[in-house]
Each structure stands twice: as C-alpha cells, then as structure tokens.
Amino acid sequence: MSENITANAMGLLKSEAKSLNFYYGEYQALKNINLAVAEKRITALIGPSGCGKSTFLRCFNRMHDLYPGNRYDGEIMLYPDDVNILHAKIDPIEVRMRIGMVFQKPNPFPKTVYENVAYGLRVRGISNRRKLDEKVEKALRGAALWNEVKDRLTSLAFNLSGGQQQRLCIARALATDPEMMLFDEPTSALDPIATASIEELIAQLKEQVTILIVTHNMQQAARVSDYTAFMHMGEVVEFSDTNTIFTNPAQKRTEDYITGRYG
C-alpha cells in the first residue's frame, strides 16, 4: 500500500487496523490491511463494488461474529484503551455499544420513534423514565431530528420520511454515546436534499465522534471526509488526506478510479 501520510501527521488515533485479514469461510475478502483512523475525524473508504469496503467496516463492530465460518486475523486496536477489539476475550456486544453502525437502507425497528432511540439504552439497563427521556432527546437533537419529531415521539418510525428514518437510525446509534460511528453508504437510498442533510449531520458529528464512512459516491467522500482510503480487491491501495487523493493521488489505480477510467 502507498501511504502518503504518516501516522504522526494525523494527530491522535482512535483506531488502527494492523495486518488485518478476513475470510468468509475459504474466501479471503480482506488482505493485510493497515489503516489508521484519526480521532474525531472523518475517514472515507472508497473503491469499486465488491472491493471489501463493507467487509472492512463490519470488522469494527464485530458484525461478522454473527455468522459461523467467518474468520479474522490481525488486529483492530481501539485507543486510548489500546485493546484489540477482535480479540476473542472482548465482548462483541460491548464493542457495538462503543462503535455504532448506520446502514445503507434506513432500518428502524417496528416501534415508535421514542422506543427506537431508547432501545440501546434499555439494553444497557437504563429504565429510569426521566433519564431515558433526557437521553432520547439529546440523541434526537444530535441527529438534527428533534424539532421534526418532538410531537410524534409515539408514532411508528415507519411513518417518517426516508431521510428522517436515516437520521433516526443515527440517533439510535448516538444514544449510547459511542466513540466511533460506522456508516455504510448511508445516503444511497436518499434523494439529494436528504443526502445533503445527512452529510451536514455527519460533518457536525465529528466534533463528538470518530467517523468511518463507506461511500460509492466519490464526491461525497471528497465533500465530507478528512482522510480517504482507496480499496481495490480486498486491499488498501492508497491512503492519504482527502485533498491529496482527489487532486494528486500517488497510485495510478486510484487516479483511474476517481477520474472514471478503465482500471
């Protein structure tokens, strides 16, 4: 891989993949990935369909543990704790509380707006009504949704628009005060206006959380991220600050991809 940027120049790191390999059974989907994730910055993963972006993202919250036959090796360090979150002794549920995930299609639970956000808190054992109310409001405000839903907290989440549902999913992830948020193509099911408001929200969220976002929309990566990794066939081909990647990438494969050329 070509690293145009040294970890030192990136400031504090929140997380770091080290010699990470991942296998769906026999099939190796990630090959020796080394990537640093800067704290309270937005890191974008771009690359052609099937290159392993989602696979990589899912490693960060141990989603792959849900299926037997999946296998990791290497490490994903989480800082400042300095723990390898892939380690067998680490509880995946705990990891998911600290590292929230938002998917491509908004996937609210078939519950009320309020209960969607309160869900993770209840799992954490919070049942005090006042405390729940407080945290739900804070998360909804954090997701720039409070003003739109404060009078319909008890209506079903499915009644919200697509963009609102996505922000609800963000609020749900925010409710447990995660340190890191993972976004997998969070706007690909949304129209341009809803997309712009999600992008704006993500830009604001970086004041409180570290963000890793997968997008197939290169302009989106260019618009929102501080760092960009270009992936190809299970490898990180190039990682640099977003400016460099989009104006003067070092690798031909990166340039071909972002300028829309045959690989």
Added chain:
Amino acid sequence: MEPLDTHISRQYNVDLENIRTLVLQMGGLVEQQIEHAITALVQGNVTLADAVIVTDYKVNSLEVTIDEDCNQIIARRQPAAGDLRLVLMVIKTITDLERIGDEAEKIARMAVQLANEERPKNNYMEIQTLGTHVRHMVHNALDAYARMDTIAAVRVAGDDRQIDKEYEGVMRQMITFMMEDPRTITRALHVMWAARALERIGDHARNICEYVIYQVKGKDVRHISLEQMKKEVGEGS
C-alpha cells in the same frame, strides 16, 4: 498524467480533448498576432497593424468560449486528480493567452504611432531581435503544452531570463538615444512601450510553462527559482 481518451464516458473524453484543442487553436492565433504586430512595427505597415488591432476580438471570444466549456465540465463531471488539474490549467492558460493578445494589440498601436515618426537607421533592430525571441518562447511554451513535456517547459521558462536581459538592454539603449538627441524622445518612448509589451509576453509564456508542470506533476512551481523548478521536475526523468 493519464491519457485523456481512457474514460468510461466517451463524451467526457471528447469534452476534455475539445478544450485542449481549442487552447492550441487560441495559442496559434496569439502567436500570429505577435508576429504580425512585430512585422507591422518594424516595417511601418499600418494596414497590418490595424488588422492585429481588429483581430484581438477573436482571441477574446475564444477565451470566453473555452471558459464556458470548462465551467460546463466542472459542473457536469466534477473532474478529479489529473482531469481537475487539466481543467484548472486550461482556465489559467487562456487568461495568459488573452493577456498576450492584449500585449500584441499594444505593440500594433505603437506601430501605428511609429509609422508617423522618422524611421531609425537601424530599422528597429532591437524590437525585431527581442520580438523574435519572445515569439519563439511563446511557440515553445505552447509546444510543451501540446506535448505535456515538463523538461521542455522548464527549459522554456528559463528563456525568460534572457528576454529580461534583452529588454533591459533595449531600455538602456533608448535612454542613451534620448539623451543624445531629444528629437528622438517620442519615438524612443514608443519603442520602450513595445519592448515592455514583449517582455510581459515572456512572463506570460513562463506562466504557461509552470502550468504544464503543475498539470503533469501535480506540483505548484510558481514563485520558485528555476533551479528548484528543475529539481521538482526531476530533470532527465
């Protein structure tokens, strides 16, 4: 830099190739304007000088056309990396070409003025010499642009020093003339204006060379010395 014609979108290939070609066309026109302006001045040919003045609108309208094409490409394609640098470079290049066109027009105006003056014994030798060098410099800069040749670009940018020296020579000579014989003051001032215009054209040609290096290498080489520039380009690579 990647070849222009390898995008998945064929229309995008066509659009990029098109602005590149238009820049070369504009460059050709500007070269011709310089040549005609110098000839008009040296030969005292007012008809040719008038033709240069009238033709400047063509240079201006090419600038506007290319500018619009670039705007379209940015709005529709959001070019990145080498493509982005290409479009940015084209926008800058045409600004310099347009200014070169203006300088040629100024020389043509001086030619009209000088046609009323008594011709000097040396037949405006100094303008002819400086003019030929400047014209070659512009030609070579456009050639480096057409071939995206950074080595040539550095070499041509270096010619600017020579032009500056010659320009200073002309100035010194004119001042001497004026001191020796005050009746030559009007003529000498016009010659100085024309020389000044030629010197400015050299600066614009140097700018174009810097854009070529930016386009190919992705490095901004403005406001650095020629030696640093050579290093950036990695002479010989």
